[in-house]
Amino acid sequence: MASRGVNKVILMGNLGQDPEVRQMPNGNSVASITLATSESWKDKQTGEQKERTEWHKVILFGRLAEIAGQYLKKGTQIYIEGQLQTRKWQDQSGQDRYTTEVVVNPIGGTMQMLGGRQGSEGQPSQQQQSAPTSQNESSMDFDDDIPF
Amino acid sequence: MASRGVNKVILMGNLGQDPEVRQMPNGNSVASITLATSESWKDKQTGEQKERTEWHKVILFGRLAEIAGQYLKKGTQIYIEGQLQTRKWQDQSGQDRYTTEVVVNPIGGTMQMLGGRQGSEGQPSQQQQSAPTSQNESSMDFDDDIPF
Amino acid sequence: MASRGVNKVILMGNLGQDPEVRQMPNGNSVASITLATSESWKDKQTGEQKERTEWHKVILFGRLAEIAGQYLKKGTQIYIEGQLQTRKWQDQSGQDRYTTEVVVNPIGGTMQMLGGRQGSEGQPSQQQQSAPTSQNESSMDFDDDIPF
Amino acid sequence: MASRGVNKVILMGNLGQDPEVRQMPNGNSVASITLATSESWKDKQTGEQKERTEWHKVILFGRLAEIAGQYLKKGTQIYIEGQLQTRKWQDQSGQDRYTTEVVVNPIGGTMQMLGGRQGSEGQPSQQQQSAPTSQNESSMDFDDDIPF
DNA sequence: TTTT
């Protein structure tokens, strides 16, 4: 009867693409985003610099979905707190498949945009545009490797 | 060059089965466990009590894998800190599949067993056995629904 | 206007004493507990085993305060999520003093008891009543000279 | 013998002033910063917009202290993971006082700068030197009468 | 003052 367990995910990273927002039948909003978290380290064996980027599927509900739709876009850096959920679905051949997502509900979860003006002193709109632009190239080869 | 991003998962729950531990070619240990996190709440519409159990695949490395192999078993309550990783694999038909796991490395991650003796004053071994037993029934219908 | 910042504390440890619960003028409950978190490690220099226990003052509000009064006691292991708050007060000599506490609100915060029954075997209702009672007395001299 | 307990603090906020960095006798660096975390909400009673800023004293060690000295300054937005520690000291009148800090060790802790370049454009090396210098002076009177 |  009492709640038992903790299921918490904390991510800080950048959106790989613009959010996808849709309305549920009951009028609530749902936003779907892909978030990249990168880490780099020195390989203890070879001493060389390594980097690994992990892609996360994040689903935002309610008010947070609306904020996502209005303010987030490809390249935006955000912080989120949510929880892990794995849902079952059927692929074209009727086979069971499972997808794990980080679900962010306004109650118990959080989403924060980071970096504010980020040194954009003067020309905010230009800065906003240049960021996605500079990512277009490198995004070429990661868009098709995303598991979702 | 500098590390950028946060990828952190915090789970507290109970093992659905005994851990599976194996040795990597280099001698390191890897333990695989399934962790259940349950939450319950009152449905705001109907007022009825709801419960949802989420199952997580957790992979422990190194020293933590060894501890898992030695001390954890079906029913044990643990706390872990790790990170999300999605890995790609091919199913029998050669199709790409993706599995998301919570990876716990000794560096940056953590695993703690909870509850110590838990009122078991006197007969620890009996207590250890009774816990899994009481879970055997309800585990009937969740073992085959686990995505991994 | 928009919320900016993250302030989150996650603790798992044992109560050093029974909780102290009191009612606010508006009828809400507030529980005050001290929580010990211990860590041990090998000193890299000397190789000897070290242990350090940190004591935290945790304040629970509302429903969580009531649960604390009913179910927690000295030695109970709990998990909490809350936030840091430093409040200012005056000591006997009128000097400003500051106390940092971990505040756990039902909204955004969490409290979970760990490890099952932990010794409450037998008379739960009696325990429920005795806890608040013993708290009223000891809370008399609570504020004036302890670190928190 | 085994570690028991979790003591974790996650903060994201802005520095209230430039970091103060000093060297320990053994050559290690220690950086002291104050971090503001703000939250805003609508008062459920009055409906008015409220804001609360909490100030945290954060201590960084080792490599992270050096990075703080080189790159952080008043206003910088950062994310940190550390742990709570309360230390005892004596004020001028010999009375015991307690100060709670968030301690960030490179092992187990983390510090990340957010939002990109944030205005440091131009003369990084000059900034690197000036920061420690200005810290040495102000750290003189650092310990004796501020809340932290 | 807790706990292992």
Next chain:
DNA sequence: TTTT
């Protein structure tokens, strides 16, 4: 004392 920060930030939006």
